[in-house]
Amino acid sequence: xxxxxxxxxxxxxxxxxxxxxxxxxxxxxxxxxxxxxxxxxxxxxxxxxxxxxxxxxxxxxxxxxxxxxxxxxxxxxxxxxxxxxxxxxxxxxxxxxxxxxxxxxxxxxxxxxxxxxxxxxxxxxxxxxxxxxxxxxxxxxxxxxxxxxxxxxxxxxxxxxxxxxxxxxxxxxxxxxxxxxxxxxxxxxxxxxxxxxxxxxxxxxxxxxxxxxxxxxxxxxxxxxxxxxxxxxxxxxxxxxxxxxxxxxxxxxxxxxxxxxxxxxxxxxxxxxxxxxxxxxxxxxxxxxxxxxxxxxxxxxxxxxxxxxxxxxxxxxxxxxxxxxxxxxxxxxxxxxxxxxxxxxxxxxxxxxxxxxxxxxxxxxxxxxxxxxxxxxxxxxxxxxxxxxxxxxxxxxxxxxxxxxxxxxxxxxxxxxxxxxxxxxxxxxxxxxxxxxxxxxxxxxxxxxxxxxxxxxxxxxxxxxxxxxxxxxxxxxxxxxxxxxxxxxxxxxxxxxxxxxxxxxxxxxxxxxxxxxxxxxxxxxxxxxxxxxxxxxxxxxxxxxxxxxxxxxxxxxxxxxxxxxxxxxxxxxxxxxxxxxxxxxxxxxxxxxxxxxxxxxxxxxxxxxxxxxxxxxxxxxxxxxxxxxxxxxxxxxxxxxxxxxxxxxxxxxxxxxxxxxxxxxxxxxxxxxxxxxxxxxxxxxxxxxxxxxxxxxxxxxxxxxxxxxxxxxxxxxxxxxxxxxxxxxxxxxxxxxxxxxxxxxxxxxxxxxxxxxxxxxxxxxxxxxxxxxxxxxxxxxxxxxxxxxxxxxxxxxxxxxxxxxxxxxxxxxxxxxxxxxxxxxxxxxxxxxxxxxxxxxxxxxxxxxxxxxxxxxxxxxxxxxxxxxxxxxxxxxxxxxxxxxxxxxxxx
RNA sequence: GGGCGGGUAGCUCAGUUGGGAGAGCAUCGGCCUUACAAGCCGAGGGUCACAGGUUCAAGCCCUGUUCCGCCUACCA
Numbered sequence: 001x002x003x004x005x006x007x008x009x010x011x012x013x014x015x016x017x018x019x020x021x022x023x024x025x026x027x028x029x030x031x032x033x034x035x036x037x038x039x040x041x042x043x044x045x046x047x048x049x050x051x052x053x054x055x056x057x058x059x060x061x062x063x064x065x066x067x068x069x070x071x072x073x074x075x076x077x078x079x080x081x082x083x084x085x086x087x088x089x090x091x092x093x094x095x096x097x098x099x100x101x102x103x104x105x106x107x108x109x110x111x112x113x114x115x116x117x118x119x120x121x122x123x124x125x126x127x128x129x130x131x132x133x134x135x136x137x138x139x140x141x142x143x144x145x146x147x148x149x150x151x152x153x154x155x156x157x158x159x160x161x162x163x164x165x166x167x168x169x170x171x172x173x174x175x176x177x178x179x180x181x182x183x184x185x186x187x188x189x190x191x192x193x194x195x196x197x198x199x200x201x202x203x204x205x206x207x208x209x210x211x212x213x214x215x216x217x218x219x220x221x222x223x224x225x226x227x228x229x230x231x232x233x234x235x236x237x238x239x240x241x242x243x244x245x246x247x248x249x250x251x252x253x254x255x256x257x258x259x260x261x262x263x264x265x266x267x268x269x270x271x272x273x274x275x276x277x278x279x280x281x282x283x284x285x286x287x288x289x290x291x292x293x294x295x296x297x298x299x300x301x302x303x304x305x306x307x308x309x310x311x312x313x314x315x316x317x318x319x320x321x322x323x324x325x326x327x328x329x330x331x332x333x334x335x336x337x338x339x340x341x342x343x344x345x346x347x348x349x350x351x352x353x354x355x356x357x358x359x360x361x362x363x364x365x366x367x368x369x370x371x372x373x374x375x376x377x378x379x380x381x382x383x384x385x386x387x388x389x390x391x392x393x394x395x396x397x398x399x400x401x402x403x404x405x406x407x408x409x410x411x412x413x414x415x416x417x418x419x420x421x422x423x424x425x426x427x428x429x430x431x432x433x434x435x436x437x438x439x440x441x442x443x444x445x446x447x448x449x450x451x452x453x454x455x456x457x458x459x460x461x462x463x464x465x466x467x468x469x470x471x472x473x474x475x476x477x478x479x480x481x482x483x484x485x486x487x488x489x490x491x492x493x494x495x496x497x498x499x500x501x502x503x504x505x506x507x508x509x510x511x512x513x514x515x516x517x518x519x520x521x522x523x524x525x526x527x528x529x530x531x532x533x534x535x536x537x538x539x540x541x542x543x544x545x546x547x548x549x550x551x552x553x554x555x556x557x558x559x560x561x562x563x564x565x566x567x568x569x570x571x572x573x574x575x576x577x578x579x580x581x582x583x584x585x586x587x588x589x590x591x592x593x594x595x596x597x598x599x600x601x602x603x604x605x606x607x608x609x610x611x612x613x614x615x616x617x618x619x620x621x622x623x624x625x626x627x628x629x630x631x632x633x634x635x636x637x638x639x640x641x642x643x644x645x646x647x648x649x650x651x652x653x654x655x656x657x658x659x660x661x662x663x664x665x666x667x668x669x670x671x672x673x674x675x676x677x678x679x680x681x682x683x684x685x686x687x688x689x690x691x692x693x694x695x696x697x698x699x700x701x702x703x704x705x706x707x708x709x710x711x712x713x714x715x716x717x718x719x720x721x722x723x724x725x726x727x728x729x730x731x732x733x734x735x736x737x738x739x740x741x742x743x744x745x746x747x748x749x750x751x752x753x754x755x756x757x758x759x760x761x762x763x764x765x766x767x768x769x770x771x772x773x774x775x776x777x778x779x780x781x782x783x784x785x786x787x788x789x790x791x792x793x794x795x796x797x798x799x800x801x802x803x804x805x806x807x808x809x810x811x812x813x814x815x816x817x818x819x820x821x822x823x824x825x826x827x828x829x830x831x832x833x834x835x836x837x838x839x840x841x842x843x844x845x846x847x848x849x850x851x852x853x854x855x856x857x858x859x860x861x862x863x864x865x866x867x868x869x870x871x872x873x874x875x876x877x878x879x880x881x882x883x884x885x886x887x888x889x890x891x892x
Numbered sequence: 893g894g895g896c897g898g899g900u901a902g903c904u905c906a907g908u909u910g911g912g913a914g915a916g917c918a919u920c921g922g923c924c925u926u927a928c929a930a931g932c933c934g935a936g937g938g939u940c941a942c943a944g945g946u947u948c949a950a951g952c953c954c955u956g957u958u959c960c961g962c963c964u965a966c967c968a
Contacts, residue, residue, distance in 0.1 A: 012927090012928080013928085013930075198964085205968085221968080223968060224968065268966085268967095269967090269968085270967050270968080272967085274967080274968065278967090278968055279968075280968095281968095285966085285968075286966060287966045287968075288968085290966085346968085347965090392896070392897080393896090395896080396895075396896070396963075396964085399894090399895070399963095399964080400964080403965085491962095491963080492963090494963095495964095522962090559916090560904085560905080569904095570904080572903095573904070573916085573917080575917095575930085576916065576917060576930095577916095578930070579930045579931090580930095581930095582928070582930050583927095583930080583931085585927090585928080586927045586928035587928080588927080589927045589928075590927030590928080591927080592927090631908095633908095635905095635906075636906085639906075642915095642916090643915085650927085651932090654927075743934095746933060746934065747933095747935090748934095749922090749933075749934075750921075750922065750933060750934030750935070751921095751934070751935075753921075753922065754922090755922080755923080756922075756923055756925065756932090756933070757923085757925080787925085847911090847948085847949085850948060850949090851948085852947095852948040852949090853948040853949070856948050856949090857911075857948060858911090860911095861911050861949090864911080864912090865911080868912090
């Protein structure tokens with residue numbers, strides 16, 4: 001031991017927290033996340049799905065950003081100029097809600113403050129709390145180019161928003177009109193169709209009698225919302241409906257109001273539903289609104305924006321909508337007009353922000369005419385300019401795009417991009433412009449007032465891929481990185497965001513915003529339920545990180561991220577992968593004991609079997625991991641590396657290399673082993689770095705002979721392949737033989753309950769000279785790893801009494817157990833094994849006896865079965881032979 | 893109503909041109925072997941939801957049934 005070894009020896013277990021903090025700061029300080037505006041090599045760009053400023057890191061973010069980080073780090077190792085564009089979203093409604101709550105706690109409200117002061121308060125809030133999610137992303141290890149961080153309310157991005165609005169307006173793709181929209185009475189704003197969450201709810205169908213005006217009876221309609229009857233302006237029946245063909249009256253009296261309304265005929269009415277008669281409430285139902293337009297009906301708005309009944313509701317004015325329902329039902333019942341109530345399930349829309357029940361209501365709003373934009377977005381996917389992965393999402397994308405309806409973009413809140421439209425007080429014309437006009441361009445009046453509504457937050461995030469890069473200016477950044485390489489996102493915002501970015505990108509940049517869209521799954525709880533605060537089943541990623549470390553957490557996410565499949569996460573799984581990090585750590589601890597001085601480079605001569613083998617396995621693992629990452633198969637990549645590190649590097653290679661490393665085979669063997677160990681370890685750290693950046697960086701710096709950050713290393717493949725690393729089928733074959741023999745001996749040891757401390761005497765019989773030679777050459781390894789006192793190789797024939805037998809492909813192993821062997825136990829063991837072989841042989845023989853199989857199966861399959869058959873037959877023969885022998889001994 | 897995904901070991905899940913049913917955890921047995929007990933060495937465990945079909949051959953392809961989950965929709 002030397003002093004250096006002690007000094008730099010690693011702690012016994014890996015302690016992540018200090019390491020994570022230290023290296024993250026190092027990376028940032030060194031500017032290793034920064035993209036070059038112009039690149040010589042390939043450019044690789046990802047824009048982050050901007051989290052809400054109000055957000056705190058949840059599992060969805062964690063998965064999403066871990067994947068992006070893996071890709072970015074991987075591409076950097078491959079030499080790409082990587083831009084990972086970070087930022088946050090101003091989240092209009094959510095943020096306004098948060099700040100309003102804060103104001104309420106302070107005993108005030110936004111109305112009292114006024115618009116300007118309120119917005120100032122929001123900015124204050126953002127300054128103070130808005131960076132929480134950013135620092136959480138950093139704890140996750142996210143290697144974003146933080147110097148370019150953007151916010152959807154930044155001046156630059158706001159300019160992009162205004163520009164887009166003006167151009168779309170001038171192109172006739174933005175219009176303003178009075179239509180039925182989704183109104184959230186709690187948030188006090190309009191919502192787009194997408195922002196309404198439908199939920200199946202148990203409700204009632206109220207059958208209400210509307211007296212015919214001529215006293216000849218009544219028409220019964222079924223409704224789930226009796227309170228809206230106050231706003232009915234017609235009843236509708238299907239023109240084909242024979243039940244209603246010969247009505248004597250063409251009008252009914254609207255109960256509780258005394259109004260008289262017409263009976264109309266419209267094909268929309270389903271004869272089979274309810275009574276086949278429909279009440280028409282144009283102000284509070286989108287379908288009724290359309291019927292109304294077809295029949296030129298009156299519109300009566302009985303529910304106001306506050307969710308309370310308007311003056312048009314007569315005596316019910318001012319009542320809450322649900323209170324009013326009760327009163328109306330009671331009144332109808334009292335008049336004998338409530339025929340019956342039937343239980344009925346139907347879906348009710350809820351605000352995706354506050355979960356309050358959304359009210360379809362008539363309102364004057366701004367809309368984007370999306371059909372033409374959608375067509376271009378469909379075409380771009382159809383012709384492959386953008387590829388959606390997994391492909392199954394393509395269909396969903398088309399489905400939505402084909403059935404798209406106009407997008408309501410105005411919101412009646414204050415926090416957001418105020419719509420750049422002004423109304424002239426003199427001529428009432430609307431002026432839409434980038435900057436506030438001084439005078440009305442139509443009449444010259446100075447009496448201009450700006451539209452108070454702001455835009456849907458998604459309107460600005462739709463521009464994210466190019467607005468963050470400086471558009472509308474034609475920047476270097478755009479030239480280098482637009483279209484971006486891939487968008488990594490959850491399917492829950494496929495429509496909200498991805499689809500709209502496609503539309504806007506194509507319209508304004510004349511090019512798709514991303515070449516690929518990788519749609520990943522959702523993280524669910526261990527029972528497969530969506531994590532939500534109300535269910536109380538959320539796992540906080542930060543708590544997990546605190547407990548197990550970022551690397552363990554990231555590796556878990558990667559290992560479970562099979563394409564197109566949801567991740568059910570529980571802490572136990574993270575704990576499992578923490579063991580992996582620890583395993584790597586300890587392997588490093590061992591390796592570094594032997595690698596204190598800089599190594600001689602690996603020479604191809606004088607290289608041992610275990611070295612050649614692990615270098616070959618390393619090459620395969622490298623290729624497989626790269627191939628998997630290139631195809632977004634994160635779980636495969638993680639799995640390959642896990643297996644390589646644990647079950648090849650640790651379980652076999654390190655054990656096999658110990659004698660050489662410990663100097664038992666001489667100085668030159670030791671030096672050669674060190675060189676190989678160094679190379680394997682060096683490359684392994686690089687392969688693992690995208691997944692577990694912190695521990696690999698820490699170990700990288702402990703490894704002598706490395707310079708700078710591991711982030712700046714080359715991915716060891718192709719032109720950057722490391723010396724000596726190559727596939728070596730011969731070495732793999734020999735190792736497979738030795739491993740096979742060692743495992744067979746261990747198996748006997750285990751099954752016969754022989755203490756590991758007891759060194760065994762082993763004889764191997766084989767008639768295969770190559771095998772004999774191989775065992776003779778590499779017998780030391782068997783002796784070492786199977787713990788033998790002696791090993792001999794011989795041609796078949798000699799009898800070995802008091803020996804247990806094991807088979808390997810090519811021969812028989814005799815394990816001398818004089819005085820230890822339990823014959824009956826050994827006989828049992830052999831019987832069991834023979835049983836297995838016989839069964840296998842049966843199915844195998846059947847195949848070979850099957851004429852059709854022999855006629856039709858391809859050659860390589862037949863050969864395989866044939867070879868398998870021969871091996872099995874030999875095995876069977878040997879096993880029964882051994883069994884006979886044991887039985888004979890048993891009888892003595 | 894339409895669409896999508898899933899049902900594989902006790903649990904969580906892999907299984908990509910149809911030819912060996914696998915991993916991790918859990919369980920059982922043996923080990924404090926000088927990198928690691930967060931470990932090492934072994935072992936057991938499955939009618940691949942069910943029923944048909946195509947094929948020499950089906951976890952994989954086709955049809956039907958059933959259960960679960962999600963997305964979407966203007967039957968009040």
